Every structure is written in C-alpha cells, then in structure tokens.
Amino acid sequence: MGDDSGLWLLALGPAGAAALYWALYRYYRNTDKSHAFEHETTVDAKPVTGAEGKVGQVTGTQAPRIGGDNVKAYRHRVRRVA
Template sequence: MSDDGGLWLLALGPAGATALYWALYRYYRNTDKSHAFERETAVEAKPVTGSERKVDEVKGTRETRIRGDNVRAYRTRVQRVRNDSS
C-alpha cells in the first residue's frame, strides 16, 4: 500500500511559505502602485533669479536645519503631470 495521500501535505508547506512570502512582498512593496517620478513628473528649468543682498548670517552649527525647508513635504514639491489629451 503506497502513501501518496501524504505527499501533497509535504508539498503544501514550501508552497504555502512561498505564497505567503510573495503576498507580503506585494503588500508592502506596492511595486505596481508606485509613483514613477521619471514618467509622471514634469520638471521645467527656468532661469535663476535673485539678488546678492545679504539676508541672514548663521555661524557654526547653532542651527541644524534651514528655516522654511520643505524636505519632508515631498507631496507639495512634486506634482503629477496631467494629460489633457483624453
């Protein structure tokens, strides 16, 4: 008498682990829903404008951040390209 009925149970372990790994990878990576910066963002170069007027002076390392920086507000810095051709 052969015990072929238990063989599928042994194969279920690695198959289940692979399926779980792939599901977690897709859930956390969201590679199909990522923002493609190179394709969806238009960056237009404009001439540099400004003046040589001195505004403020910071000596040493008293201030570790620049006042008014927008490093963490990337959604306000980057805007999607809107195609009105549809």
C-alpha cells in the same frame, strides 16, 4: 494508500511559504502601482533668491556642553502619559 495520503500535506508547506513570500513582496514593493515621479510630475523651477547676510559666528569649541541642554533633567524631559 496510507503512505501517499500525507504527501500533499508535505507539499503544502513549501507552496504556502512561497505564496506568502510572493504576497508580502507584492504588498511592500507594489511595483505595479508605483509612481514614476521623474516622468509624471512637472516641477516649475524658479530662480534662487536669498541674501548674503551673516547670521552668527561660532569661534572655538571650548565649552564641553551646549548651554540650556536638558540631558540630566530626566524627569523634566520625559513625562508619563496619563
């Protein structure tokens, strides 16, 4: 009787691991509660509007840095939370 009494404890490990895996899978995947966007949502498409005006122009890449960057100003970029 002493040998069989702890056997259920050994079976509890893999069964608990399988139950935990299934619970986490169901929690994060929740496929039964997912929303089929393509089938359940209506989208009213409208014609594309806009202008063809030129905004700006970049010629060449001579400057090694972007003007006004704050890479080296560490204390200015990052502030301690009070």
